[in-house]
Amino acid sequence: MHKTVQRAVRARAKEARRFDWRRRISDHVAYALLVYTGLQIFVTMTALTEGHGSILPYFALIVLVAAIIPGCRLFEKRWETIGDRAASDTELAGLFRRDVTVLWLCAIGLPLVLTGLFSFIISLFG
Secondary structure, rough: OOOHHHHHHHHHHHHHHOHHHHHHHHHHHHHHHHHHHHHHHHHEEEEEEHOOOOOOOHHHHHHHHHHHHHHHHHHHHHHOOOOOHHOOOHHHHHHHHHHHHHHHHHHHHHHHHHHHHHHHHHHHHH
């Protein structure tokens, strides 16, 4: 009987881990930061090779550290505060999808928008 109870507890724990929104948002934040960083470096290096000779593309890289990481941390912190029961509640799927969508839109869109903005500023004053 005791082994049966242990198996049931392990099965529930495994099931709860599988649907842990806290872990999933943490994974998405980590991957989104990698994608953002890669895009930011690629787009910034492309702008630098165009020969603008400005410090503004480097400023775009500083924005990564100054704003993006804390912004992503807010997404993660929001989900860390939920309890163990809510962490596996499938009714939070809609909220999770919304947060993940916003996170990925920012991760992909911000490098392009920031570099475009800096290129525009350079073209105005350069």
